[in-house]
Amino acid sequence: MSPTNVWLGLQERTPYPYTRPLPDSASAPIDGIFTKLDDSWPQWWMCRRCADYRPAGGIWKLRFDRGVMRIHYNVTEWASLASYEVSGDRLYIFNDPYCPEAVGEYRWALEDKWGLAARSLDLEVISDSCSFGLRAENLGAQAWGSCSPPNEMTGASDHWHKPPGCEAPDPALLKMSFEPDDSLVIEVHEGYARDFVVQPDVYADANRNESALPEGIEIRHDDSSIPYGLNRVLWGEGSWVETSTELPFEAIGVQVLGDNTIGWARLLFDGQEVWRGDTREIWMDKGRYGGYIEIAGFEPGRHTLRVESLGVDYHPVVVAFFGFNLEDGVILGDDGK
DSSP: OOHHHHHHHHTTOOOOOSSSOOOOOOOOTTOEEEEEEEOSOBOOSOOTTOOTTOOOBEEEEEEEETTEEEEEETTTTEEEEEEEEEETTEEEEEOBTTBTTOOEEEEEEEEEETTTTEEEEEEEEEEOOGGGGHHHHHHHSSOEEESSOOOGGGTOGGGOOOOTTSSOOOGGGGSOSSOOOTTOEEEEEESOGGGSSSOOSEEEESOGGGSOOOTTEEEEEOTTSEEETTEEEEOSTTOEEEEEEOSOEEEEEEEEEEOTTOOEEEEEETTEEEEEEEGGGTOEETTEEEEEEEEEOOOSSOEEEEEEEOOSSOOOEEEEEEEEEEOTTOOOOTTOO
16 A cells, blocks of 8 residues: 555544543644654664654654544554644643553644744654653654645745645656667566576675675765665665676666665666666565666666665665676676676
8 A cells, every 4th residue: 555545544544532532523723734854764674563653764744633643654654643632832642552541742833934934833742651752752853844834924825835745746756857868778677686587697786885896896875875784775865876887798787675665766877867766666576675677788888877766755765786797708707807
């Protein structure tokens, strides 16, 4: 199920009165939809019992609606709901299935920010023991941007832009920036290249710090990419890892492989965009997602293949390795030549 469907499905659910009666279904001044972009590392792995409300990088979405609080993390699709009541500047949260007996107390403030064309919700933690304090850490860590425009009286609403996560990504961001060179052949293969009948002749792990590189092959990455065993995790807009070589290969490819958390990326060959898409949608088997994307049809010489995260959905992209196919009849020596 997609994050959009998870969020929509959450709107049809209501809390269970575990320890306190459900509040009256009446509007409150805090009501609205809010998002935040947590810029810490995202959760790029799945687990059977992840800590609930654990802060992690990506889009978090929060809604207060007539006594029902709903929250969703779009990377792992984790979600919860609870009851809430407002009294003056105090917010009380209860009937949360992850901590049925806990009552969280917060001081809330919803304000339009002059000159910033923004509206934000600030939640100051008074007390909240839910999930060993993780709910308090999550809700109170940073301001939540409102998906509603600022008060028109501030004069900022004409220049207002919705915060990330309020709506689905702009379709323009999901389209190729230009058509690849006609001479290039781009093939997207389902599955894991090391299991293919015809495999690459040479492999180079994406995290060069954890394994020796084959002679004549270089791996580089930007500082924001995350080491993860032999992999590199690309996170946020423009994070990248690339390989370069001038050895006589006829095809160069890259393996993206991860859990269902992985998202949108693009490939650049010698600086030209040749592919763009949702890496999660390429293939899935036994809980593993991704695929092998291969470039061929290029002339001999030095070539560079870069994988870059787009950031349109703020999902991580896990790059496992690069693969290289030799021209027929070519055998590399120990020195890579």
